Amino acid sequence: MANSTVEPISDPDKRKTIKKGYWLIIGLVIAVILFVFVGLPIINARKQAALAASFQLATIARGSLTATVGATGTVHAEQTAILTWQSSGTVGMVNLQTGDRVKAGDVLATLAQTSLSQNLVLAQSDLVTAQHNLDNLLNSSTASAQAQLNLVNAQKSFDSATATLNSMQAKQHGGTSADIKNAQAHLTMAQNTYDQAQSMYNTVQDRADTDILKAQAYTALYNAKQSLISAQNNYNYFVLIPSGSDLDMARAKLALAQGQLADAKREWTRLENGPDPNDVAAAQARVDAAQANVNLSRLIAPLSGTVTEADPLVGDQVSPGINGFRIDNLSHLLVDVQVSEVDINSVQLNQPVAITFDAVPGKEYQGKVTSVASVGSSVQGVVNFTVTVQLDNVDAEVKPGMTAAVTITVKQLDSVILVPNRAVRLVNNQRVVYVLRNGQTTEIPITLGATADTFSEVASGDLKEGDQVILNPPTNFTGTGGGGLFGGGG
Numbered sequence: 001m002a003n004s005t006v007e008p009i010s011d012p013d014k015r016k017t018i019k020k021g022y023w024l025i026i027g028l029v030i031a032v033i034l035f036v037f038v039g040l041p042i043i044n045a046r047k048q049a050a051l052a053a054s055f056q057l058a059t060i061a062r063g064s065l066t067a068t069v070g071a072t073g074t075v076h077a078e079q080t081a082i083l084t085w086q087s088s089g090t091v092g093m094v095n096l097q098t099g100d101r102v103k104a105g106d107v108l109a110t111l112a113q114t115s116l117s118q119n120l121v122l123a124q125s126d127l128v129t130a131q132h133n134l135d136n137l138l139n140s141s142t143a144s145a146q147a148q149l150n151l152v153n154a155q156k157s158f159d160s161a162t163a164t165l166n167s168m169q170a171k172q173h174g175g176t177s178a179d180i181k182n183a184q185a186h187l188t189m190a191q192n193t194y195d196q197a198q199s200m201y202n203t204v205q206d207r208a209d210t211d212i213l214k215a216q217a218y219t220a221l222y223n224a225k226q227s228l229i230s231a232q233n234n235y236n237y238f239v240l241i242p243s244g245s246d247l248d249m250a251r252a253k254l255a256l257a258q259g260q261l262a263d264a265k266r267e268w269t270r271l272e273n274g275p276d277p278n279d280v281a282a283a284q285a286r287v288d289a290a291q292a293n294v295n296l297s298r299l300i301a302p303l304s305g306t307v308t309e310a311d312p313l314v315g316d317q318v319s320p321g322i323n324g325f326r327i328d329n330l331s332h333l334l335v336d337v338q339v340s341e342v343d344i345n346s347v348q349l350n351q352p353v354a355i356t357f358d359a360v361p362g363k364e365y366q367g368k369v370t371s372v373a374s375v376g377s378s379v380q381g382v383v384n385f386t387v388t389v390q391l392d393n394v395d396a397e398v399k400p401g402m403t404a405a406v407t408i409t410v411k412q413l414d415s416v417i418l419v420p421n422r423a424v425r426l427v428n429n430q431r432v433v434y435v436l437r438n439g440q441t442t443e444i445p446i447t448l449g450a451t452a453d454t455f456s457e458v459a460s461g462d463l464k465e466g467d468q469v470i471l472n473p474p475t476n477f478t479g480t481g482g483g484g485l486f487g488g489g490g
Contacts, residue, residue, distance in 0.1 A: 056471040057436060060464065063418045065457055067411040067450040069347060071337035071387070075402045078332035078390075079303050083108065083325045086296045089115035091316040096325070098310045102301040108325050109312050111297040123293035130290045134283040147267045154257070154264035161254040165247070167237060183235040190231035194224040305329040308400070328400055333391045334370070335404045338384035346410040347372055353389045354407045360397045367391045369408060411450045417458040419446065423469045424456065433463065434470040441470065 092112030096102060113121060201217040208214070299312075309326035312318065335355065339347055353367040371388035389406055391398065423433045427443070435442050446461030463469070 055436065055473075057468045058420050058423065058471055060417060060419060060458075060467040060469055062415050062465060063455070065411075065413040065416055065418060065450055065452055065455060066409055067346070067413070067452050069339060069343045069408045069410050071339055071406050071408075073335040073337035073389075073404055073406060075333055075335050075391075075398060075404055076400050077305070077328035077330055078334055079305065079329040080400075081302050081305075081327045082309075082323060083299045083301075083327070084320070085111075085299065085318045085322045085324055086320055087111065087116065087120060088319045089297060089317075091312045091314050091318060094310075094312055094314055096307050096310065098307050100307045101305070102307060102327060103304045104301055106301045108299045108301060108307070108310075110299075111318070113297075116297055120293060120297055123290055123296075127287065127290035127294050130283070130286040134280070134287050147264070147270075151261075151264040151268045154261040158254070158257040158261045161250070161257040165250040165254050167233070180235075180238045183231070183238050187228075187231040187235045190224070190228040194221075194228045197221040197224040299324045301325075301327055303327060303329060305331075330394075330400075333394045333398060333400065335367075335389045335391070335406055337387050337389065337406050339387045339408075341376055341383040341385065343410075344372070344376070344385040344387075347385075347387055347408055348410070352409045354409075355389065355391060356405045357398065357402050358405075359402050363397070365391050365398065366393055367406075413450055413457055416449070417463060417465065418455040419448075419458050419463065419469060420471060421451070421454055421456055422471045424448070425473065433461075434473040435463070436468040436470060441473070 089111035092110055092115070094109045096106070096108050102108065197217070197220045201214075201221045204211065204214040204217050305327045306329075307325055308328045308330075309323075311322075312324050318324075347369060349369055349372060351369045353369060355365040355367050356363070357365075367389045369387060370390045371386075373386040376383045376385045387408070389408070419433060424446070425432050425434075430445050431448060432443050432445050435444050444462050446463055447459045449457035449459035451457070
């Protein structure tokens, strides 16, 4: 193995060259250190300031937020009726034209009687008869008086049949000889008295009914006859024993009289306080049926409103199904709009609504929500719910069929932290904003509450009043919880 030695540098120039190299290296090291610790921060700060100057910033503050849901729809009347002819014929009379106000029940037009079928012509007669019968039922007392008389007569028949059966049943026991002899004596005297009274009446029966002697004779004859009948019945009670068939007949007559009395009592109970409601209902039904037939030749307004279409003219030939009139209740105008399933749960009854029309420029109408559908409908995969809005300050410029732009105020918030919608980004399914704090950008996760067109409510998140939020952060910025856009934190 060879040995080597280092010889000292004896050349002064060469030593100077090496020394200069050392100082050059030291200078470069110092320059690098100065650049890293002094120059680079300055450069970064200048770069940061330049980029920061390119940001659009907004100051976070508290304020009021009006959350709305917008939609469009078509104006329609609260009630609409299209009247069509129900029978064939010639128009004989037209009472109203477009623009006229009508009340429910008004006759708008009729067909000429001579052009109608026989059944429709006779319907007028049927109506008169049915109405007459109803009026009699409601206003006449004849039915109740007759029911009362029938009840009295039925009671008499029942009492007589009861007495007859009781008498027959008692006679089956007969009587003593003394009873029979006494009854025979009373019968003989009653017969004698009756014969004398009859003879006396025969002598004066040709006189006037106002003659006092005739009146006295008639009274005596009547009383004598009643006494004779009573004496005869009393005698028969003891001497006559009815047969089985006679008893059966008496029982049958009593049963019949009892049934007739029950019927008479029910009829009287039904009519004693006026006509039976069921009879009135039946009579009214006959009137209504006749009226319905008569109305087949008429067009009658089913509701109050304004005539918006009037087609018939006198002399027109019409047939069933031909349109005659259209009536709209223009005092209450509505707009039906379709609201997305995303927004429907924020829409409630009576929420205020602003309505505008292209046909009425520069004018805003007010209204309120009157109906919210409970079931949605799907069209091409999009689910919407029908919401009905009523206009409150309607005027003549708003007409059914116009397209309306509807803005529903679903929530009004005061003194809440608001963030511009432009500043909100979605990162990994989390809504974030970027805030400039102390020259550094910070990503702040937030949760939004109510949302309007330009601002949203900050429901949660480390976002405070006075924060400078970036409206136009770079699309490639990912940021960290405390990092900066320009380094210093990754």
